[in-house]
Amino acid sequence: MIRNDLNNSVEEGLADLHIHTTNSDGVCTAQQVVEKAVEIGLRAISITDHDAIVGVDEAKKAAQPYDLEIIPGIELNCIEDGESVHVLGYFIDTQNTELQQHIQVLQNDRFQRAEKIILKLKNIGIKISLDLVLQKAGPGAIGRPHIAEVLLEDGYVLSFEEAFARFLGYGKPAFVQNYPITPQKGIQLIQSVGGISFLAHPQPNIIVTRLDQYVKNGLDGIEIYHPRFSEAEVCNLYNVAVDRSLLVSGGSDFHNNKKENSCVGQKSVPYQFVTAMKDKIKKLNSI
Numbered sequence: 001m002i003r004n005d006l007n008n009s010v011e012e013g014l015a016d017l018h019i020h021t022t023n024s025d026g027v028c029t030a031q032q033v034v035e036k037a038v039e040i041g042l043r044a045i046s047i048t049d050h051d052a053i054v055g056v057d058e059a060k061k062a063a064q065p066y067d068l069e070i071i072p073g074i075e076l077n078c079i080e081d082g083e084s085v086h087v088l089g090y091f092i093d094t095q096n097t098e099l100q101q102h103i104q105v106l107q108n109d110r111f112q113r114a115e116k117i118i119l120k121l122k123n124i125g126i127k128i129s130l131d132l133v134l135q136k137a138g139p140g141a142i143g144r145p146h147i148a149e150v151l152l153e154d155g156y157v158l159s160f161e162e163a164f165a166r167f168l169g170y171g172k173p174a175f176v177q178n179y180p181i182t183p184q185k186g187i188q189l190i191q192s193v194g195g196i197s198f199l200a201h202p203q204p205n206i207i208v209t210r211l212d213q214y215v216k217n218g219l220d221g222i223e224i225y226h227p228r229f230s231e232a233e234v235c236n237l238y239n240v241a242v243d244r245s246l247l248v249s250g251g252s253d254f255h256n257n258k259k260e261n262s263c264v265g266q267k268s269v270p271y272q273f274v275t276a277m278k279d280k281i282k283k284l285n286s287i
């Protein structure tokens with residue numbers, strides 16, 4: 001059924017609503033992402049860096065000569081019961097100083113976390129340089145992927161995934177939690193700066209009680225299209241959303257060409273998904 005919905009609505013254009021840049025753990029700059037989106041004819045994209053927003057303004061600037069809409073976004077890395085839960089925020093006010101201050105706190109914590117991870121690695125005999133990790137991170141939010149890259153380059157692991165499976169993943173010897181912002185707080189933060197929140201790449205067997213809690217907290221939607229999801233999983237998530245009157249979103253979650261072979265535009269969604277978001281924001285603002 002969802003396939004038909006999609007086929008009927010492509011005429012209004014397509015949107016990729018989940019893209020990372022060099023401002024978090026992506027390999028392309030916002031400018032490069034915009035160029036790719038224009039090349040493949042997307043109508044809209046959202047830059048959704050982990051705990052970072054500067055890519056949004058960079059993309060807006062880069063998109064000025066083109067007919068490409070940039071939807072301000074963010075992917076907040078939240079924690080629930082020790083587990084990572086990603087919350088996407090769309091249409092956030094990136095000029096809001098409280099948001100900017102909050103992001104600064106998250107980014108400072110990411111720096112300290114990287115130091116702690118490197119120390120934990122050292123304690124198990126693995127010596128990598130903080131400077132190299134910082135170089136990989138560039139100006140953006142430092143994350144485990146930057147550490148994984150250095151582990152790979154230094155020959156401690158044979159693949160990026162192995163770095164997570166052996167050292168950096170939850171419960172592994174060099175695991176250090178992110179700044180402990182709960183999904184509830186993440187949802188509130190997004191709401192407080194005029195945005196709407198979506199649960200990013202939910203586990204297809206999502207614990208429904210947990211989702212219902214997020215909905216009570218003000219969650220507006222769930223991401224149903226993602227390179228990781230099979231068609232059956234997409235349908236399942238779509239039904240989960242419809243049952244709760246939730247909005248739906250999706251996109252490539254593009255980081256680099258290696259990760260899940262994703263590229264800008266993969267799993268893009270009909271522009272109607274964006275229209276539904278705008279309608280909801282209008283409705284919220286008129287209350």
Ligand code: AMP
Pocket residue numbers: 025050077142143144145160161164165169178255
């Ligand atoms: P961080 O924000 O530092 O906790 O890193 C989270 C990011 O690491 C995710 O958004 C993914 O890009 C990446 N990541 C997490 N787990 C894995 C994994 N098992 N294999 C590859 N990449 C992963």
Ligand code: FE
Pocket residue numbers: 020025050255
């Ligand atoms: Fe990432």
Ligand code: FE
Pocket residue numbers: 075086200201
């Ligand atoms: Fe994510």
Ligand code: ZN
Pocket residue numbers: 018020075253
């Ligand atoms: Zn992402």
